[in-house]
Structures are given as C-alpha cells and as structure tokens.
Amino acid sequence: xxxxxxxxxxxxxxxxxxxxxxxxxxxxVYPDVEPGYLxxxxxxxxxxxxxxxxxIINDIEKIIMPGVTHWHSPYFFAYFPTASSYPAMxxxxxxxxxxxxxxxxxxxxxxxxxxxxxxxxxxxxxxxxEAFLAGKAGEGGGVIxxxxxxxxxxxxxxxxxxxxxxxxxxxxxxxxxxxxxxxxAYSSDQVVATLGTxxxxxxxxxxxxxxxxxxxxxxxxxDAAYAGSAFICPEFRHLLNGVExxxxxxxxxxxxxxxxxxxxxxxxxxxxxxxxxxxxxPTYLKHSHQDSGFITDYRHWQxxxxxxxxxxxxxxxxxxxxxxxxxxxxxxxxxxxxxxESLVRQDPRFEICAEVTLGLVCFRLKGSNKVNEALxxxxxxxxxxxxxxxHLRDKFVLRFAICSRTVESAHVQVAWEHIKxxxxxxxxxxxx
Amino acid sequence: xxxxxxxxxxxxxxxxxxxxxxxxxxxxVYPDVEPGYLxxxxxxxxxxxxxxxxxIINDIEKIIMPGVTHWHSPYFFAYFPTASSYPAMxxxxxxxxxxxxxxxxxxxxxxxxxxxxxxxxxxxxxxxxEAFLAGKAGEGGGVIxxxxxxxxxxxxxxxxxxxxxxxxxxxxxxxxxxxxxxxxAYSSDQVVATLGTxxxxxxxxxxxxxxxxxxxxxxxxxDAAYAGSAFICPEFRHLLNGVExxxxxxxxxxxxxxxxxxxxxxxxxxxxxxxxxxxxxPTYLKHSHQDSGFITDYRHWQxxxxxxxxxxxxxxxxxxxxxxxxxxxxxxxxxxxxxxESLVRQDPRFEICAEVTLGLVCFRLKGSNKVNEALxxxxxxxxxxxxxxxHLRDKFVLRFAICSRTVESAHVQVAWEHIKxxxxxxxxxxxx
Numbered sequence: 001x002x003x004x005x006x007x008x009x010x011x012x013x014x015x016x017x018x019x020x021x022x023x024x025x026x027x028x029v030y031p032d033v034e035p036g037y038l039x040x041x042x043x044x045x046x047x048x049x050x051x052x053x054x055x056i057i058n059d060i061e062k063i064i065m066p067g068v069t070h071w072h073s074p075y076f077f078a079y080f081p082t083a084s085s086y087p088a089m090x091x092x093x094x095x096x097x098x099x100x101x102x103x104x105x106x107x108x109x110x111x112x113x114x115x116x117x118x119x120x121x122x123x124x125x126x127x128x129x130e131a132f133l134a135g136k137a138g139e140g141g142g143v144i145x146x147x148x149x150x151x152x153x154x155x156x157x158x159x160x161x162x163x164x165x166x167x168x169x170x171x172x173x174x175x176x177x178x179x180x181x182x183x184x185a186y187s188s189d190q191v192v193a194t195l196g197t198x199x200x201x202x203x204x205x206x207x208x209x210x211x212x213x214x215x216x217x218x219x220x221x222x223d224a225a226y227a228g229s230a231f232i233c234p235e236f237r238h239l240l241n242g243v244e245x246x247x248x249x250x251x252x253x254x255x256x257x258x259x260x261x262x263x264x265x266x267x268x269x270x271x272x273x274x275x276x277x278x279x280x281x282p283t284y285l286k287h288s289h290q291d292s293g294f295i296t297d298y299r300h301w302q303x304x305x306x307x308x309x310x311x312x313x314x315x316x317x318x319x320x321x322x323x324x325x326x327x328x329x330x331x332x333x334x335x336x337x338x339x340x341e342s343l344v345r346q347d348p349r350f351e352i353c354a355e356v357t358l359g360l361v362c363f364r365l366k367g368s369n370k371v372n373e374a375l376x377x378x379x380x381x382x383x384x385x386x387x388x389x390x391h392l393r394d395k396f397v398l399r400f401a402i403c404s405r406t407v408e409s410a411h412v413q414v415a416w417e418h419i420k421x422x423x424x425x426x427x428x429x430x431x432x
Numbered sequence: 433x434x435x436x437x438x439x440x441x442x443x444x445x446x447x448x449x450x451x452x453x454x455x456x457x458x459x460x461v462y463p464d465v466e467p468g469y470l471x472x473x474x475x476x477x478x479x480x481x482x483x484x485x486x487x488i489i490n491d492i493e494k495i496i497m498p499g500v501t502h503w504h505s506p507y508f509f510a511y512f513p514t515a516s517s518y519p520a521m522x523x524x525x526x527x528x529x530x531x532x533x534x535x536x537x538x539x540x541x542x543x544x545x546x547x548x549x550x551x552x553x554x555x556x557x558x559x560x561x562e563a564f565l566a567g568k569a570g571e572g573g574g575v576i577x578x579x580x581x582x583x584x585x586x587x588x589x590x591x592x593x594x595x596x597x598x599x600x601x602x603x604x605x606x607x608x609x610x611x612x613x614x615x616x617a618y619s620s621d622q623v624v625a626t627l628g629t630x631x632x633x634x635x636x637x638x639x640x641x642x643x644x645x646x647x648x649x650x651x652x653x654x655d656a657a658y659a660g661s662a663f664i665c666p667e668f669r670h671l672l673n674g675v676e677x678x679x680x681x682x683x684x685x686x687x688x689x690x691x692x693x694x695x696x697x698x699x700x701x702x703x704x705x706x707x708x709x710x711x712x713x714p715t716y717l718k719h720s721h722q723d724s725g726f727i728t729d730y731r732h733w734q735x736x737x738x739x740x741x742x743x744x745x746x747x748x749x750x751x752x753x754x755x756x757x758x759x760x761x762x763x764x765x766x767x768x769x770x771x772x773e774s775l776v777r778q779d780p781r782f783e784i785c786a787e788v789t790l791g792l793v794c795f796r797l798k799g800s801n802k803v804n805e806a807l808x809x810x811x812x813x814x815x816x817x818x819x820x821x822x823h824l825r826d827k828f829v830l831r832f833a834i835c836s837r838t839v840e841s842a843h844v845q846v847a848w849e850h851i852k853x854x855x856x857x858x859x860x861x862x863x864x
Contacts (some may be wrong), residue, residue: 001752002525006518013522017529018435031541035727038545039568046553050754055745060526064744067542071532079716081537082738084531086438090445094492096524096692097449099516100503107511110499113470121478136471146578147736177613198716221489238660254738260528261617261740284511284630284820284831288809295467303735304579304684306514308693311495315488320433322482377720386715400717 001053006162009053016049016057017089021072025406029073030383033066067112074407075385079413080198080226081333081359081403085258091316092260095309102307103299105288112296115144115311121225122253122265122314125232125323129244134296142267143274143301144310148225150303151250151266152192154274156185159219159247159275166217186218192248193220195239196227199390200362200397202355203227206242207272220246228265229256230334230358247273256333256359257326258405259313275300333359333402336412340400343416349423353392359402365423369396371430378422385415441485448489449521453504457838461505462815465498506839507817509847513791513835514659514764517690521622523748524692527741534739535731538719544728547576547743554685554697554746557664558753561676564699570815574699575706576734576742580657582735583682583698586622586706588617591651593709598649614725618650625678627671628659631822632786632794632829635659638674645677652678661688662766662790665759671789679705688765688834689758690837691745694852707732733827758833765791765834768844772832775848781855786822791834794824797855799858801828803862810854 001011066187070076072084102111116134119142123133134141145151160183167179188194193204206222213220222243228251230236243249250266253259268274279300289295292336299305321329341356344363364372373396376389390397400415433441473495495645502508504516534543548566551574555565566573577583592615599611620626625636638654645652654675659685663666675681682698685691702704711732721727733736753761773788777794785794796804808821822829833846 001518001680003454003518006521007446008451009522010446010525011443011516014439015524017442017525019527022435033541035537035541035721036545036568038542039549043550045556046750046755048755050757051751053752058749064542067540067545068530069532069538069540071530071540079533082533084528086433086435086441089438089525089528090441092528093442093445093449093521093525096516097452098496098500098503099514099692100501101511101514101693105467106501108499108501108503109465109467110470110496113468113499115498117471117474124477143436147738149736153735171533173609179607181613194596198714260531261533261738262736283823283828286821289467303585304694306579306693318478319483319488320485323478323480325482351799373745389718391715396715418566 001242005053012057016060021274022071024070025075027065027070027071027073028324028383029075031067031069032383038063038067053271063334069386072404072406073386073402074411075415076403077400078386078388078403080257080401083254083258083260083263084255084405085260085317086319087316087320088258089259091312095312097304098309100309102309103305104285104287104297105295108309110113111307111309111311112298112320114309114315115298116296118140118311118314118318119143119265119267121318123267125236125326126228126240127231128249128267131244132271134271138268139271140267141271141296143298144314145250145264145266145302145306146252146262146304147264148223148252151248151264152221152223154266154302155192155219155221155248155250156316158268158273158277159185159221162219162273163217165276187379191223193222195222195224195251196230196358198226199360200392200399201227201360202354203239203357206240206245206288210242210245210276219248221248222246222250224249224251225250226255226265226360227358229253229326230330232257233330236334236358253314253317256330258317258321263313271296271301280305329405333407336402336407336409337361337400339409340412340416341400343412347420349427353395353397361400362390362397363400364395364397365427369394371426372396372398373425374429375419375423378426379419382418382422384418437485439534448492453516456502456505457507459502459505460815460816461507462812463499463501464815465749470495470499485788501818504836504838505818506843507835507847508835509832510818510820510835512553512833513688515686515688515690515692515695515836517692517749518755519748519752520527520692520745523744527744530741532741534741535737536717536719536729537721537727539717540741541758543739543741543743544730546741546747547730548573548728549741550746550750551575551697551699553750555699557758558660558672559663559669560681560699563676563701564681566703571703572699573703573728574697575730576746577682577698577734578736579696580655580682580684581698583655583696584655586698586734587624587651587653587680587682590700590705590709591617591653594651594705595649597708602603603844623655625654627654627656627683628662628790630658632831633659633790633792634786634822635671635789638672640678642674642677651680653680653728654678654682655683658684658687658792659790661685661758662762664689664755665762668762668766668783670792677773685746685749688762690749690753690761693743695742703728703733712737727818744799765839768834768839768841769793771830771841772834772844772848775844777853781859785827785829793832794822794829795832796827797859801826801856804828806861807851807855807858811851812857814850814854816850 100108
C-alpha cells in the first residue's frame with residue numbers, strides 16, 4: 001500500500017470509525033459469542049498472497065464486531081471508563097505516522113520534551129505541589145507509563161534501590177541480599193495508598209498515613225488510577241490533600257480524562273530516585289547532550305526501552321477541550337452517578353452500599369447474595385446494559401460505573417427502568 | 433468534537449500523514465534543536481478555553497516537527513528499525529475506535545481470540561515447534577507484550593515462580609525467602625539467550641545451550657527482538673534452530689515486520705507457567721466462562737492489567753502484505769545491508785567488524801577509536817544521514833542499520849558517498 005492508496009483507505013476508515021461511534025448505541029453492548037467462536041472463521045494460517053482491503057474491511061463486521069464488547073456504548077456501565085475522544089484519535093494517527101521510539105532525548109527531542117511539558121500542564125491542572133513538576137530545572141517531573149501497574153512497579157523498585165543505597169551507606173558491611181530480606185512493603189487491603197479503589201471508589205486518608213511515612217523514611221506511592229482525573233475540578237481537589245507527603249503519584253488519564261489508552265501519568269519528587277534505579281547506558285544509546293546538564297532520557301524512568309509519542313494525545317485533548325471542557329466532562333459524569341444513586345434510593349427494595357463520591361454507584365437488592373447474583377446474571381444475559389459486580393465485606397454488590405463519553409441522563413433512566421424490571425422478575429422467581 | 437467534525441478533521445489528518453511520509457526524504461533526518469527548545473514555544477499551562485483544530489495542526493509544523501528525529505526517513509540508519517506501514521496505521525485507527533481493554537475474554541472476546549489466532553499464524557510463519565502454538569486446545573500459546581523487556585521480565589518471574597513451587601514440593605521445610613536467595617539467572621554478556629544482539633546482531637548457539645538448560649531443569653528464554661522477523665524466510669530459519677529447547681521465545685514484529693509499535697510477540701510452551709505466576713481474580717473481573725474449560729484471560733500473561741486490541745495490526749499487515757510480501761520486505765533489507773557491506777569492503781581505508789547476517793553492518797575506519805569517533809561526529813553533525821555507534825571488544829564501531837520501509841539502493845549509495853566524503857575530511861584533519 002502506497003501513500004495514495006492510504007489517502008483513499010484512510011478516509012474510508014475515518015468514515016468507518018465515525019459511523020461506528022455514531023451508531024454504537026444501536027449495537028448490543030455485550031456480544032452473543034461463545035469461547036472459541038473466532039478461530040473457525042479464519043484460515044489456519046496467514047495468506048501467502050495479499051488479500052484486498054475490501055476483504056478485510058468486510059471481515060470487520062463479519063468476524064470482529066460480533067465478538068466485541070462495546071466499551072463506548074452509552075449502555076456500558078462495567079469496570080471503569082476507558083477514555084476515548086476524537087482529538088486523542090487524531091493525535092494517535094499522527095503518533096503512528098511519526099513513529100519514533102523516544103527512549104532518549106536524541107531519539108526524538110520533541111517526543112521527550114512535549115511529554116515533560118504536558119506532564120507539567122497536567123500537574124498544574126491537579127494543583128500538584130511544585131516539587132512534582134519538572135519546570136526548567138526542577139528535581140521532580142512526570143512521565144507517561146503504560147499502566148498503573150507499571151507505575152506501581154517502578155515506584156516499588158525505586159524505593160527498594162533507594163533504601164538499599166541508604167542502608168549500605170550507613171552500614172557498609174551489609175550485603176544487598178541481607179538488606180532485601182528485611183524489606184517490607186506496606187499496602188492497604190486494595191493495594192498501595194489508593195484514591196478511588198476499583199471495588200467501590202473508596203479513599204485512603206493521606207493526611208494520616210503521609211506524615212507517618214515521612215517520619216519513618218518510607219517511600220509513599222499514591223495510586224489514584226481512576227479518581228485522579230476528577231482532581232482537576234476544585235470541588236474534588238480536597239481528595240488529593242496529603243499528596244505533598246508522597247514520593248510518587250500516579251493516575252490514568254486513559255481512564256477518565258479523554259486520552260485514549262495507554263496514558264498513565266506518574267510524577268516523582270526526585271527524578272534521580274527513578275533514574276538511579278534503572279540507568280541503562282549502552283554505547284548505541286549515548287548522545288552528545290546526555291551529560292550536558294538538564295536532559296531527560298525517559299528510558300531510565302520505565303521498564304520498557306521503547307516508547308511511543310504519547311504526549312501528542314494529551315496535547316490535542318487538553319487544547320481541544322480546554323481545562324473548562326475537561327472539568328465539565330468530569331462533572332457531567334459525577335452528576336449522572338448521583339442521578340442513578342437517587343433513583344436507587346427512591347426504591348425501598350434496593351440499598352446503596354458505599355458513599356457515591358465520583359462516577360461509581362455500588363448498589364444491591366436488600367437480601368441475600370444469591371438474589372443479587374441472580375439479578376446480575378439476568379441483567380447481563382439480557383445484554384441491554386452491561387455491569388460487573390464486586391464484593392464489599394462479604395456482600396455481593398452490583399457496580400454501576402458511568403463510563404461512556406456519550407452517556408446522558410436518558411440512558412441512565414433507561415438503565416434503571418431495565419434494572420427494576422429485571423429485579424421484579426428475580427424477586428418474583430424467588431417467591432415461587 | 434463530534435462525529436461529523438471528526439470526519440472532516442480525520443480526513444485532513446490522513447492527508448497530513450500521507451504528505452509527511454511521502455515527503456519525508458526532503459526533511460533533515462536529525463533535528464537542529466538544543467535541549468529545552470520546546471518549553472518556551474508553549475504556554476506555561478493548558479488553556480482554559482478550547483483552542484481550534486487549525487491552531488493545533490499549524491503548531492505541528494511550527495513546534496513539533498523541528499524537534500523530530502525522522503525514524504522513517506530513508507536516510508535514517510540508526511539503532512534498529514521501528515516498524516511502520518499503512519495497513520498497521522489503518523488497523524490502529526480501528527483499534528482506537530473500538531477502544532476496548534482486553535484484560536479478560538469477556539472484556540472483549542474478539543480482542544482475546546484474534547490475538548491467540550494471530551500469534552498462531554505468526555508462529556507458523558516462523559515454523560515454531562507445535563508446542564508453542566495454542567491451536568484449539570494446546571498447552572502453549574502466544575501473547576502480545578509491549579516490549580522485549582516486558583517479555584524477559586515475564587519469563588524471569590514465571591521461571592522464578594516455577595522453581596519455587598518445585599523446590600517447595602521437594603522440600604516443604606524451605607521458606608520462599610530461603611529459595612529466592614539461592615536462585616541464579618544466567619545470561620550472556622548481551623542478556624538472556626539472544627538471537628541478533630543490538631550491538632552487532634550476533635547469535636547465541638542454541639543447540640549448545642538448549643540441551644544443557646533442559647538437562648539441568650533451567651528455564652530457557654530466547655530473545656530475538658530484532659532478528660526474529662527474518663525467520664519467516666526459509667533461508668534464515670536455521671538461525672532459530674534450537675528454539676525447541678526453549679520454554680519461552682520472544683521477538684518484536686514492531687521492529688522489522690511492518691507492525692507499528694507496540695507489538696512484541698511472546699510464546700510459551702506451557703501457558704500455565706505464566707498464568708500460575710500472575711493470577712489476578714478480583715470479583716469485578718470474573719466472568720461466567722472463565723472456569724469453563726479452555727479460555728484465555730490475557731491479564732494473567734502480562735504485567736499491566738490493561739491492553740489494547742493490538743492483534744488488529746497483525747491481522748491487517750499479514751493479510752495486506754501476505755507472507756510472500758513480508759518475506760520480500762525482509763530480503764530487500766538484507767540485500768541492501770550486503771550492498772553496503774560490499775561498498776565498505778571495496779574501500780581499503782575501512783573494515784567490517786562483524787559478520788553481516790541480516791540488516792546491520794558494523795564498520796569502522798582502520799585506525800584509532802578517536803578517528804572513528806570524529807567520523808561519527810562529523811556524519812551526525814552534517815545531519816544528512818543518521819547513525820549510532822557501538823563498542824565491540826573495546827573498538828569504537830559505527831553501526832549502519834537498514835531501517836526505513838522506503839529505503840532503496842540509491843539511498844544506500846548516497847549514504848556511502850557521504851560517509852566517504854566525511855571520512856576524507858576526518859583523515860585529512862588528522863594528518864594536519
């Protein structure tokens with residue numbers, strides 16, 4: 001395929017994408033297929049000769065779409081949102097075309113520098129303490145990781161290296177193995193210090209845990225994977241109070257800030273803590289600027305060597321929505337979750353199981369776990385909406401997460417009417 | 433931005449991308465900017481109100497492009513190739529639109545199932561032993577990782593868990609800490625067992641190392657990050673002989689098989705070794721099929737929880753090139769590297785420093801490291817082509833890697849003429 005063929009096919013794909021997203025409400029949110037559905041639909045091996053583009057585009061509706069769970073349907077209320085917006089998709093097209101691998105400053109200066117500045121922009125939106133920002137010559141700064149898991153792993157490894165260095169400086173006779181054996185990582189029952197857990201969006205009290213960590217010389221990593229996006233709104237920023245005690249902080253704009261996956265934002269107060277743990281300097285990655293003062297080589301900040309030009313997505317989204325547009329988006333989702341909460345509270349058969357703070361409502365039928373499991377199964381078998389459950393203190397609970405960019409009050413109302421209908425069926429079946 | 437605006441802007445972006453790649457030869461391959469160039473060109477914080485799309489698209493040429501190293505220029509011969517093709521870019525557009533997060537089968541069945549089948553297709557292209565394929569009910573199978581580093585880390589963690597389980601079964605009195613203290617990971621001076629090192633594309637002898645590993649019960653992981661793509665050609669397949677002794681094998685289609693980053697292909701003979709090490713089963717990720725026989729939940733196969741629909745890129749590329757088209761692509765690159773090699777060999781001032789097997793030529797001026805450092809600096813300062821160096825047994829060596837999808841014999845000839853000119857200047861300066 002050459003450039004002129006790409007001009008044609010690319011525009012057809014733009015239309016396919018626009019059609020898909022415009023019409024997504026009309027697709028069944030959860031697919032009908034059974035495990036193993038796809039293999040018989042494909043040849044056993046790759047073709048020797050090229051297939052045509054028409055064959056492929058036709059196969060999307062025939063083979064792929066029947067097996068897709070439509071995460072961006074306004075009837076998808078499962079897990080947590082995964083971000084999707086047109087500006088981010090446009091940026092991803094550009095990212096693919098530039099196709100640089102930004103492991104060092106020299107490998108593509110724009111890739112590294114835009115990331116540093118975008119992480120500062122985002123840090124300022126969240127009113128992060130100055131120490132987390134790179135600025136022109138700060139000791140801190142931000143990096144885009146692939147996922148919150150990677151950010152947590154990086155924080156853990158950096159903390160481990162830092163404490164080993166400190167203890168070896170204090171007691172040179174200690175071997176690394178002897179130190180590692182004594183190391184302890186503290187975590188809550190949901191993980192590290194967490195703002196907005198996956199189960200029920202609960203919050204750890206940073207103002208209690210933070211000073212203890214600082215006093216004891218413990219590395220404090222805070223994970224706000226889902227909730228972090230909300231902190232760009234002044235009315236939710238208080239949930240982040242105490243971040244000033246942290247060594248590292250992470251949240252996922254790819255969940256709730258309209259920047260398509262992957263884009264997990266991580267900041268550290270001392271970049272040397274990360275780069276000290278992961279320095280990798282083979283000759284073929286050295287460049288003339290690397291020892292000349294203030295330079296960022298992001299390969300030292302992460303596990304993989306390779307990295308895409310992901311900050312383009314942030315740049316496009318921040319500029320095309322503006323901070324006010326992003327705040328309005330968060331507020332709309334929070335308002336919709338409260339709307340659902342109040343519908344649930346008006347029905348005496350149901351109960352709300354956790355405080356509704358952001359876009360997640362945990363609810364259940366008053367009664368046994370069994371009846372709630374039956375309710376969820378009935379809902380997900382009907383496939384009109386899609387939910388997933390969680391366990392809260394041994395109770396089986398349904399999670400209603402506001403997910404889609406295009407979800408409106410009308411969809412929430414439809415979903416609730418449907419849930420009530422399913423509940424009536426379940427309760428009637430139980431009485432029999 | 434709504435769907436109709438995206439139709440318009442998306443098509444403009446398709447044209448921008450096509451123009452960029454069509455005209456890339458006319459851009460200077462390495463940028464002129466100095467560290468810190470970008471920050472003064474941007475506002476200190478994100479805008480409160482939205483910017484227009486026109487503003488942003490204009491800023492790409494004004495702010496971004498001046499700082500881009502053009503990896504897809506036919507004058508880029510640095511590092512190793514990073515894959516780029518139009519079919520992969522089309523697939524990425526679709527991937528962004530579907531925007532599912534395929535951590536479990538239920539999260540999007542098509543995402544999981546296409547990946548399993550595409551990894552089988554690719555495994556068959558490489559003539560991997562049957563044990564590495566998933567088939568309908570195999571014990572092995574493939575997974576797309578983000579990078580070879582992640583694949584290596586996964587292999588290491590799986591090996592560690594496996595040996596801990598084995599030793600604890602043999603000697604129940606041993607604590608996990610006592611076992612971990614004794615574990616040893618063997619590696620070559622370039623890493624795990626490697627086919628095609630970054631430095632000089634050398635190959636470990638798997639037929640020697642493999643049987644020893646099997647006899648001693650050691651986990652053997654083979655990394656062929658760059659070279660792996662070449663094994664789809666029968667004439668290079670012998671380089672992979674011995675893979676039958678491995679427990680896990682990995683290479684990067686995102687380097688040399690026209691599938692844009694990220695797409696690192698990893699196979700294991702026993703999927704239970706991976707999933708046993710990483711099982712993660714909170715209630716909100718459970719689904720009705722997960723315990724019903726043969727199902728793949730890829731979150732157990734990797735470090736991050738989230739994952740994109742990356743197999744679409746493989747599907748588009750494999751079908752639109754066909755196996756023969758992919759083989760022809762590999763062969764063209766290898767032929768160009770041999771063409772460059774023979775040009776170097778014809779000039780008695782130069783020497784070839786390592787056997788040229790695939791697309792990399794390691795060469796240098798006969799003489800001191802200093803003169804070769806001066807040559808590289810002169811080449812990279814002229815910015816007509818771009819190279820990086822390596823060290824081979826204390827010798828400073830220049831690497832000439834065939835990288836771009838569009839590089840032709842004419843570019844290689846131009847590059848060589850240019851290198852000779854720079855060499856003449858350097859040698860003349862030395863004589864003075």
